[in-house]
Amino acid sequence: MIKARVTVTLKNGVLDPQGKAIEGALGALGFEGVDQIRQGKVFDLTLDGVDKTRAEADIKAMCEKLLANTVIENYTISLD
Template identity: 75%
Template sequence: MIKARIVVTLKNGVLDPQGKAIEGALGTLGFGGVGAVRQGKVFDVEVEGSDRAKAEADLKAMCEQLLANTVIENYAIQIA
């Protein structure tokens, strides 16, 4: 079994209204000096088998086809 974490974030230059809302809420809660908050998604995935190269290729295909909107999002795959 191969375990991986996929982190999906918005590309630079893409507006992030949710990040701005979080930034404002943090300020309201008294956390001063917080700026440039960007939100994203994290997926923890287990892939059967022990072939790391195949797992990495499958994980990349998952990102390209479903987990990330590659027009506006970047993704990073971390294999444990």
């Protein structure tokens, strides 16, 4: 069994309205000095019956086909 975490974030230069909203809300709550918040997504996956090399290839394919919009998003994969 292989556990993996995929983190998806917007590419630099892509407008992030949710990040801006969070930044504004934190300022309104009194948290000063917080700047340039980028919002993203995290996916935790468990794969059974595959080795590490196959798991990494499968997860990359999942990201390219579904989990990330690679036109505007980057993703990172970490395996346990």
